[in-house]
Amino acid sequence: MTDAARLRGVLSPVVTPFDRDLRPDGKRLAAHCRWLLDNDVGLAIFGTNSEANSMTVPEKLRLLDELVEAGLPAGRMMPGTGCCALTDSVELTRHAVKLGCGGVLMLPPFYYKGVSDEGLYRNFAEIIERVGDDRLRIYLYHIPPVAQVPITLTLIERLLKDYPGIVAGAKDSSGDWSNTKAMLDQFQPEGFDVFPGSETFLLAALRDGGAGCISATANVNPAAIARLAATWEQADADEQQAGLDAVRKIFQTYVMIPALKAAIAHYGDDAEWNRLRPPLVELDDAARKDLVTRLDAAGFAMPGLGSR
Numbered sequence: 232m233t234d235a236a237r238l239r240g241v242l243s244p245v246v247t248p249f250d251r252d253l254r255p256d257g258k259r260l261a262a263h264c265r266w267l268l269d270n271d272v273g274l275a276i277f278g279t280n281s282e283a284n285s286m287t288v289p290e291k292l293r294l295l296d297e298l299v300e301a302g303l304p305a306g307r308m309m310p311g312t313g314c315c316a317l318t319d320s321v322e323l324t325r326h327a328v329k330l331g332c333g334g335v336l337m338l339p340p341f342y343y344k345g346v347s348d349e350g351l352y353r354n355f356a357e358i359i360e361r362v363g364d365d366r367l368r369i370y371l372y373h374i375p376p377v378a379q380v381p382i383t384l385t386l387i388e389r390l391l392k393d394y395p396g397i398v399a400g401a402k403d404s405s406g407d408w409s410n411t412k413a414m415l416d417q418f419q420p421e422g423f424d425v426f427p428g429s430e431t432f433l434l435a436a437l438r439d440g441g442a443g444c445i446s447a448t449a450n451v452n453p454a455a456i457a458r459l460a461a462t463w464e465q466a467d468a469d470e471q472q473a474g475l476d477a478v479r480k481i482f483q484t485y486v487m488i489p490a491l492k493a494a495i496a497h498y499g500d501d502a503e504w505n506r507l508r509p510p511l512v513e514l515d516d517a518a519r520k521d522l523v524t525r526l527d528a529a530g531f532a533m534p535g536l537g538s539r
Contacts, residue, residue, distance in 0.1 A: 237368065237399060237424065238309055238333040239442045241433075241457045243267050243449035244278025246491050247286070247294075249506045255290055257297035259503065263450075263495070264303050266536055270453035271461070274303070275336055277311035277323075279377060279404070280447040280488050285508045288319050292326055305331040309445075313338030313372060317354060321361045324369075334368035334399055336445070341378035348386045359394055367397050374404035374428065381405075384413060391421060402445045404428025408435065415439045430456045431479060434472040437463040447487050451494045451533060452478050481525050489514045490522055497523050498533035 245267065248259035264274050276298070277283040277291055286294075291310070299305050312323035312335040320337065327335050337358070339351050359367065371390075373382040382401065390398045400423050403411045411432060414425045416439075424442035427433065430452075433444045437460065449456050452475065459471045482490050489507055493514050496504035505513045514522065 236306060238273055240273065240460045241443050241449050242273035242275040242309055242445045243453065244275045244280040244445060244447060246450050247281045248504055249508055253508050255286060255294050257294055260294065261298055261301040261303060264298060267453050268307060269535065271457040272449050272453040273307045273309065275309045275445050278336060279374065280491060282488065282508055282511065283311050288322060291323060295326060295330060299330050306333045308332045309334045309336050309370060311336045311338065315340045315342045317357060320358050324358060325362050328362060328364045328367050334370050336370045336372050336402060338372045338378055339380045339382060341380045344379050346380060348383055351386055352389055355390055359397055368399040369397060370399055371401040373401055376406065384417060387418060391418065391423060400424030400426065400442060402426045402428050408432055411436060412439060415441055430475045433459055434463055434468055447491060448479050448482055450491050477529060478531060481529065485514060485518060485522060493519045493522055499536040
């Protein structure tokens, strides 16, 4: 894979639809992915907002195959392949590389807390060695509010030294701009692509050499977020950022994953999207109505959603 093919811009941790038996619904997922691609947003499937850690490895392998068989471009995909079990991470990562995915987003093994950088280094290094493919592009997933296992700057430095090119970048979902900026300042000159985990930091990141963002609300507001990524040097960039922040603020009032699904269900006229896999639960009727009322009042829309 050449540097020109590396993933940039806006990606969405694509929410996963489930059928009445709580099985992943590949057809609905493919339709939503097509809509995102139509709005110039790439596919970070199996991310946090995808309910990825509520799915098995075989389910993820099957969904990956279904998406590629449906004609979706693997090169626009960054599936999450980081698992607690080393061998699960290897299996998912190897399959993603085989299919031609543009990269993989890799959580640290997150069950054990307080682990050392040495242990995390061995985990990532072992995955890289076992996959054994120069096409592999790993984007480290730093999300300490959830995983509680951080990806430190020292760990990134060591991995970049030993696996240049293969360790391609990071998603920083710390919510701490100073940490994102430190990644950019220290590693972006080495070709390490940094994606903040929210469009809240998109403009600041792009102005500092960032690659784009990987954001939950790209599931529902893709065109506007992608427009800022494409036009961030224009005079209205700060105004665009303020508009994105206003929509994000509405969604953050609720539990994010059920709120995203409620919006897709409403604006796509498909109630099946409200379903989540336990332990997560859907928004109640009052919250759904409140969400839609607030979004409508803000002039929010999801044009073209039901046509895919």
